[in-house]
Amino acid sequence: MKKRVSLKDIADVVGVSTSLVSYVLNNKGKENRVSEETAKRIREVARELNYQPNQIARSLKSQRSQSIGLIVADISNPFFSNMARTIEDEAHSRNYTVIFGSSDENSTKLKKVLDFLTTRQVDGFIIAPTEGCEETVRELMKNKTPFVLIDRYFESLSANYVIIDNFQASRDAVSHLLEKGYTRVGLVSYRSELIHFRNRVRGYEEALKNAGITPDAKYVKEVSYDTFETEMKKAVRELIFEDKAEAIFFCTNTLAIEGLKQIFGLGRKVPEEIDVVAFDQSIAYDFFEYFIPHISQPIKEIGQEAVRVLLEQINGENEGDARICLKAKLKSHPAPADELKTA
Amino acid sequence: MKKRVSLKDIADVVGVSTSLVSYVLNNKGKENRVSEETAKRIREVARELNYQPNQIARSLKSQRSQSIGLIVADISNPFFSNMARTIEDEAHSRNYTVIFGSSDENSTKLKKVLDFLTTRQVDGFIIAPTEGCEETVRELMKNKTPFVLIDRYFESLSANYVIIDNFQASRDAVSHLLEKGYTRVGLVSYRSELIHFRNRVRGYEEALKNAGITPDAKYVKEVSYDTFETEMKKAVRELIFEDKAEAIFFCTNTLAIEGLKQIFGLGRKVPEEIDVVAFDQSIAYDFFEYFIPHISQPIKEIGQEAVRVLLEQINGENEGDARICLKAKLKSHPAPADELKTA
DNA sequence: CTGAAAGCGCTTACAG
DNA sequence: CTGAAAGCGCTTACAG
Numbered sequence: 016m017k018k019r020v021s022l023k024d025i026a027d028v029v030g031v032s033t034s035l036v037s038y039v040l041n042n043k044g045k046e047n048r049v050s051e052e053t054a055k056r057i058r059e060v061a062r063e064l065n066y067q068p069n070q071i072a073r074s075l076k077s078q079r080s081q082s083i084g085l086i087v088a089d090i091s092n093p094f095f096s097n098m099a100r101t102i103e104d105e106a107h108s109r110n111y112t113v114i115f116g117s118s119d120e121n122s123t124k125l126k127k128v129l130d131f132l133t134t135r136q137v138d139g140f141i142i143a144p145t146e147g148c149e150e151t152v153r154e155l156m157k158n159k160t161p162f163v164l165i166d167r168y169f170e171s172l173s174a175n176y177v178i179i180d181n182f183q184a185s186r187d188a189v190s191h192l193l194e195k196g197y198t199r200v201g202l203v204s205y206r207s208e209l210i211h212f213r214n215r216v217r218g219y220e221e222a223l224k225n226a227g228i229t230p231d232a233k234y235v236k237e238v239s240y241d242t243f244e245t246e247m248k249k250a251v252r253e254l255i256f257e258d259k260a261e262a263i264f265f266c267t268n269t270l271a272i273e274g275l276k277q278i279f280g281l282g283r284k285v286p287e288e289i290d291v292v293a294f295d296q297s298i299a300y301d302f303f304e305y306f307i308p309h310i311s312q313p314i315k316e317i318g319q320e321a322v323r324v325l326l327e328q329i330n331g332e333n334e335g336d337a338r339i340c341l342k343a344k345l346k347s348h349p350a351p352a353d354e355l356k357t358a
Numbered sequence: 359m360k361k362r363v364s365l366k367d368i369a370d371v372v373g374v375s376t377s378l379v380s381y382v383l384n385n386k387g388k389e390n391r392v393s394e395e396t397a398k399r400i401r402e403v404a405r406e407l408n409y410q411p412n413q414i415a416r417s418l419k420s421q422r423s424q425s426i427g428l429i430v431a432d433i434s435n436p437f438f439s440n441m442a443r444t445i446e447d448e449a450h451s452r453n454y455t456v457i458f459g460s461s462d463e464n465s466t467k468l469k470k471v472l473d474f475l476t477t478r479q480v481d482g483f484i485i486a487p488t489e490g491c492e493e494t495v496r497e498l499m500k501n502k503t504p505f506v507l508i509d510r511y512f513e514s515l516s517a518n519y520v521i522i523d524n525f526q527a528s529r530d531a532v533s534h535l536l537e538k539g540y541t542r543v544g545l546v547s548y549r550s551e552l553i554h555f556r557n558r559v560r561g562y563e564e565a566l567k568n569a570g571i572t573p574d575a576k577y578v579k580e581v582s583y584d585t586f587e588t589e590m591k592k593a594v595r596e597l598i599f600e601d602k603a604e605a606i607f608f609c610t611n612t613l614a615i616e617g618l619k620q621i622f623g624l625g626r627k628v629p630e631e632i633d634v635v636a637f638d639q640s641i642a643y644d645f646f647e648y649f650i651p652h653i654s655q656p657i658k659e660i661g662q663e664a665v666r667v668l669l670e671q672i673n674g675e676n677e678g679d680a681r682i683c684l685k686a687k688l689k690s691h692p693a694p695a696d697e698l699k700t701a
Numbered sequence: 702c703t704g705a706a707a708g709c710g711c712t713t714a715c716a717g
Numbered sequence: 718c719t720g721a722a723a724g725c726g727c728t729t730a731c732a733g
Contacts, residue, residue: 021726032704037728047729048702071423071479072726074414075709082457082478090446096439103433103460107471112457112478114425117446128450135425135455136414272641279645298615299642302622364710375720380712390713391718415710418725 020064028060029053036061040068074136082112083325084132084140088120094268094295094314095143098165101318102141109326111138120240122148133160139325141165146207161328163337165321167211175328177320177339181211184310184343185218186225188292189264191308191345193226197261197290199234201254203247203274204266206237215266215294233258244273251277255289262286268295271307275299292345301349308347316341363407371403372396379404383411417479425455426668427475427483429468432460437611437638437657438486441508444661445484452669454481463583465491476503482668484508489550504671506680508664510554518671520663520682524554527653527686528561529568531635532607534651534688536569540604540633542577544597546590546617547609549580558609558637576601587616594620598632605629611638614650618642635688644692651690659684 022033022040029036031053038047039057074080085102087095099115106113114137116128122145129140129151139161144152149169155162156174168176192200202219204212220230236254238246251274254260263278265271271293275285283289286305293300293309300307324337365376365383372379374396381390382400417423428445430438442458449456457480459471465488472483472494482504487495492512498505499517511519535543545562547555563573579597581589594617597603606621608614614636618628626632629648636643636652643650667680 019726022728023726033727034704034729035702041728043729050702053702067473067477069418069479069726070477071414071417072709073728075412075418075711075726076728078709080414089443090433091436091440091443093434093436093439096436096442097434099439099458100432100434100460103458107459107474112459112475114455114457115442115446116450116455117443130410131450132455134410134413136412272644276644297641299645301615301619302642302645304647362710365712366710376711377713377720378718384712386713393718396718412710415725416712418710418727419712421725 019069020066021069022066024064025057025060025066028064029056031057040066080136080138081110082114082135082137083322084129084135084137085113085115086118086125086128086132086140086142087115088143088145089117090115091117092269093297094312097314098318101315102322105319105322109322111322111326118143118145120145122146122151126151129155139163139329141321141325143167144169144209146209161325163321163325163328165317167209168338170210173336175324175333175337177317177324177337177341178211179312179317179341179343181214181343182218182221184345185215185264185266185294186222187218187345188294188308188310189219189222190225191347192262192264192290192292193222193228195262195290198228199258199260199262200228201234201236201258201260201263202266203236203238203250203254203263203270205243205270206239212266219264234260238270243270247273248277250274251281255281255283260289262290262292265291265293268293268297271295271309272297272299275303275307296346306347306349308345310343311346312343313341362412363409364412365409367407368400368403368409371407372399374400383409423479423481424453425457425478425480426665427472427478427480428456428458429461429471429475429483429485430458431463431486431488433458434460435612436640437655440657441661444658445665448662448665452665454665454669461486461488463488465489465494469494472498482506482672484664484668486510487512487552489552504668506664506668506671508660510552511681513553516679518667518676518680520660520667520680520684521554522655522660522684522686524557524686525561525564527688528558528607528609528637529565530561530688531637531651531653532562532565533568534690535605535607535633535635536565536571538605538633541571542601542603542605543571544577544579544601544603544606545609546579546581546593546597546606546613548586548613549582555609562607577603581613586613590616591620591623593617594624598624598626603632605633605635608634608636611636611640614638614652615640615642618646618650639689649690649692651688653686654689655686656684 022036025036026033035049036057038044038049039054044054103113114132118125125145125148142164143166144164164174164176223230236250265274285291293307296311320339327333365379368379369376378392379400381387381392382397387397433439446456457475461468468488468491485507486509487507507517507519566573579593608617628634636650639654663682670676
């Protein structure tokens with residue numbers, strides 16, 4: 016790496032002190048009464064030498080790294096990579112970079128990544144917290160580290176978050192199924208105490224009750240994050256063969272994709288033999304003969320709000336907590352509709 | 359943000375100079391003959407105070423930020439987000455963080471993101487270069503900034519890269535179609551001079567020639583990155599209605615997904631009425647009644663090699679250029695096969 | 702209108 | 718075996 020040009024280099028060429036160069040390049044020339052002549056010369060030389068400020072040095076002085084840490088379950092999950100993209104755009108436009116890390120839904124890994132990024136002096140975090148990471152989050156609060164939770168939160172902690180109304184969304188999704196007249200509706204979720212999953216299950220139960228059906232635990236299947244493929248196989252088989260389910264609600268995109276694979280693997284037709292509704296978008300839904308109705312989360316808005324809340328907190332503009340709950344809508348038709356429905 | 363504990367804090371508590379603390383915590387106590395007693399005390403206090411080194415300060419001194427910049431076309435594209443994940447894992451395991459940015463296949467945007475991350479003193483870059491960014495890349499070389507190109511490269515520049523053999527892969531993909539006896543095979547790619555697209559077209563032509571068919575330009579459709587949806591509509595219609603194509607080769611996952619939407623939109627059956635082969639994986643392929651044969655890139659290997667090559671360069675262990683070309687294989691059956699084919 | 706100086710939190714050559 | 722000091726590239730209060 017070639018030696019980068021510094022303030023001193025410019026100062027030497029122009030024949031002034033680094034103070035003046037710093038003032039001018041930070042547009043504080045006026046208020047520090049730098050003569051327009053030297054200011055002009057400094058700007059010229061800076062351009063000629065292609066000066067790029069060293070943000071590291073600046074950070075050390077200002078105690079601000081102008082970077083934020085983004086910790087999600089897995090950056091390769093479309094839900095999170097789409098989120099990452101909107102967070103990137105939002106952050107860059109406000110002069111912040113984004114450093115990312117994946118937790119794999121594991122609280123030990125989360126803590127490790129968090130510590131790693133802390134070492135890098137990020138100014139704050141956007142975190143999709145894992146199960147059992149309350150202690151870690153509490154520590155952040157204790158250290159007054161700015162952060163905002165996304166996708167999930169903890170009722171026991173008064174932390175900032177940006178989430179969606181999972182209860183309402185799930186209720187809508189399941190009601191959509193029930194309106195077709197089914198009485199035996201299964202659910203597959205992750206085995207997790209995380210609030211968003213709990214609320215998805217609650218929404219499912221509420222929809223059943225509203226339809227005059229008493230929820231039955233045997234229709235609720237939970238699989239673990241790390242071995243969901245094999246457990247999904249078992250769950251789908253049980254729902255279809257033993258519980259005679261007429262429809263299944265899958266609680267995430269990953270679960271829906273895997274569940275549908277299993278359903279097709281068993282040679283079942285959707286929706287004739289087994290109907291389906293899912294949480295989260297997937298590029299795959301557009302392609303089934305039967306379009307998979309699903310809950311579409313406002314990913315862009317979540318990302319933008321998360322950055323906004325975080326930066327407000329970093330800049331100390333934040334009075335009290337910011338707890339933001341957005342609405343997610345059921346999509347029951349492919350988009351763009353005109354392209355796919357015509358001809 | 360609470361004040362972080364520094365070396366000085368530890369030094370004060372123990373009653374020694376910061377030098378000793380630094381030596382001990384960097385495991386250079388022995389070689390600097392720090393007494394085991396003070397060393398032990400220092401480690402104790404560091405633990406008690408939960409000391410986390412300030413990487414920013416360290417970076418300023420060492421001129422190493424221990425971070426790398428990853429610039430792709432779009433982090434929300436599954437190809438790149440999967441790549442990002444393997445790069446993250448690889449980088450973290452070597453004590454590097456990853457800062458990312460998207461170029462949207464736009465050379466101006468690329469330059470902007472590059473400058474932005476340069477300001478952050480990243481130690482090097484992993485870049486999927488856009489069309490027309492040769493000048494920017496040349497500048498990196500001139501400045502001796504370590505970097506490695508992925509997915510594409512420029513024949514006119516002797517830069518490090520990790521790519522796959524696009525020519526061979528495309529030839530294999532198209533040959534697979536031709537073996538079924540088709541004679542009119544279309545291709546849809548992006549309108550781009552980027553080498554990987556050129557080689558995918560070349561591979562297509564080679565396959566045709568090998569099968570005794572003279573390539574005809576009218577079967578080659580190119581769409582622009584920014585407006586590919588509408589152009590795809592036109593391309594697919596032309597191929598089907600005017601050119602009477604029997605099969606189409608889509609040159610990326612995005613193109614394949616959009617193309618398939620259009621094909622279905624026209625009510626055509628795959629593969630009976632129009633056959634298809636694609637470049638890149640997509641979660642959607644597993645779900646069609648007819649599994650879409652496609653080229654599967656070794657994403658994990660590409661990411662790992664890219665990090666390896668970059669870090670070697672950063673550490674000056676790199677003699678000459680590293681030009682790595684991996685093989686990509688055609689997948690003509692769903693995986694895991696046993697799950698989907700049985701029952 | 703301008704410069705010398707301190708300091709952000711580290712590392713490390715040097716002196717003792 | 719240990720400490721004082723310089724320096725990484727900035728910013729900024731202060732003196733003149």
